[in-house]
Amino acid sequence: xxQLEGVRRSRAATGSEADRLTIAGRAFTSRLLLGSAGYPxxxxxxxxxxxxxxxxxxxxxxxxxxxxxxxxxxxxxxxxFVLPNTAGCETARDAVLTARLAREALGTSWxxxxxxxxxxxxxxxxxxxxxxxxELVRDGFVVLPxxxxxxITAQKLIDVGCSAVMPMGSPIGSGQGIANPxxxxxxLNRANVPVIVDAGLGTASDAxxxxxxxxDAVLLNTAVSKAHDxxxxxxxxxxxxxxxxxxxxxxxxxxxxxxxPSSPQMxxxxx
Amino acid sequence: MNTITVNGEPREAxxxxxxxxxxxxxxxxxxxxxxxARNGRVVxxxxxxxxxxxxxxxxxxxxxxAGG
Numbered sequence: 193x194x195q196l197e198g199v200r201r202s203r204a205a206t207g208s209e210a211d212r213l214t215i216a217g218r219a220f221t222s223r224l225l226l227g228s229a230g231y232p233x234x235x236x237x238x239x240x241x242x243x244x245x246x247x248x249x250x251x252x253x254x255x256x257x258x259x260x261x262x263x264x265x266x267x268x269x270x271x272x273f274v275l276p277n278t279a280g281c282e283t284a285r286d287a288v289l290t291a292r293l294a295r296e297a298l299g300t301s302w303x304x305x306x307x308x309x310x311x312x313x314x315x316x317x318x319x320x321x322x323x324x325x326x327e328l329v330r331d332g333f334v335v336l337p338x339x340x341x342x343x344i345t346a347q348k349l350i351d352v353g354c355s356a357v358m359p360m361g362s363p364i365g366s367g368q369g370i371a372n373p374x375x376x377x378x379x380l381n382r383a384n385v386p387v388i389v390d391a392g393l394g395t396a397s398d399a400x401x402x403x404x405x406x407x408d409a410v411l412l413n414t415a416v417s418k419a420h421d422x423x424x425x426x427x428x429x430x431x432x433x434x435x436x437x438x439x440x441x442x443x444x445x446x447x448x449x450x451x452x453p454s455s456p457q458m459x460x461x462x463x
Numbered sequence: 464m465n466t467i468t469v470n471g472e473p474r475e476a477x478x479x480x481x482x483x484x485x486x487x488x489x490x491x492x493x494x495x496x497x498x499x500a501r502n503g504r505v506v507x508x509x510x511x512x513x514x515x516x517x518x519x520x521x522x523x524x525x526x527x528x529a530g531g
Binding site for chain 2 (some may be wrong): 214228229230231237250251252253254255256264265266267274276277279285289290292293294295296298299364413414
């Protein structure tokens with residue numbers, strides 16, 4: 193066991209009623225971060241957010257269009273911790289400007305940093321991502337970067353001062369779950385900031401798995417918003433995150449190659 | 464008369480200041496959630512009134528939308 197692994201385990205072992213997610217010194221009760229996009233309508237989104245128990249809700253920042261101006265996200269999400277993203281940006285330059293516009297529009301210096309390399313795979317452009325993260329941290333932002341599930345990239349993001357790392361479970365919107373749990377564990381063993389699995393989760397067991405691996409939180413959107421019944425899936429995700437967190441803190445039994453009886457072996461009749 | 468672009472679209476007859484432009488675009492400049500960049504730099508809301516537009520300016524006006 194590495195030293196950091198030891199730190200992480202002892203931290204997990206102190207689990208109590210006051211088990212909080214702390215990012216950049218700010219404590220949150222919920223370990224589920226939820227996106228606001230793609231719901232059948234705004235009421236379903238609000239009901240899903242309520243059912244999920246999420247405190248942190250992601251939004252995008254886009255060019256204004258008169259048609260879209262009717263209902264303001266700022267107003268409907270006034271009781272949430274709104275986390276703007278830089279989704280769709282393909283260069284560090286665009287991502288940095290988007291983050292700055294978001295700071296002005298929403299009055300928050302927190303940003304979910306996303307710099308994608310191409311619009312088909314939606315894989316991060318790691319070089320541009322690290323560059324943008326560095327620039328934004330220097331400008332006073334609390335940067336939560338969406339990245340590959342790659343321990344080297346995660347370390348680079350931590351080194352430039354990111355307040356969390358958010359490795360992908362699998363490609364955005366794919367619902368494939370956690371494609372490479374070993375890589376997520378490697379990141380967990382080394383990171384000294386919260387690790388939040390972002391993207392690719394498809395159903396409740398994926399969220400539970402992320403938490404059982406030791407992740408500090410999960411961020412998802414499509415799995416809820418495109419479910420047949422988004423509100424019910426939001427509720428399922430909340431329960432899954434809680435269950436996975438509890439299982440992690442409880443400490444699972446080791447895997448064995450063979451059976452191990454659970455009932456007493458003495459006093460069997462007929463012996 | 465200034466020729467500028469707003470969110471990538473040309474405006475042949477732009478007003479004098481950024482605040483007037485936001486109004487001319489049909490937006491309430493005092494409404495929460497708006498942000499404006501001029502030539503790649505954010506212009507804080509309190510400076511909209513005294514920011515004079517110049518020919519060739521590229522203006523971006525954004526607001527929060529749903530996002531993941």
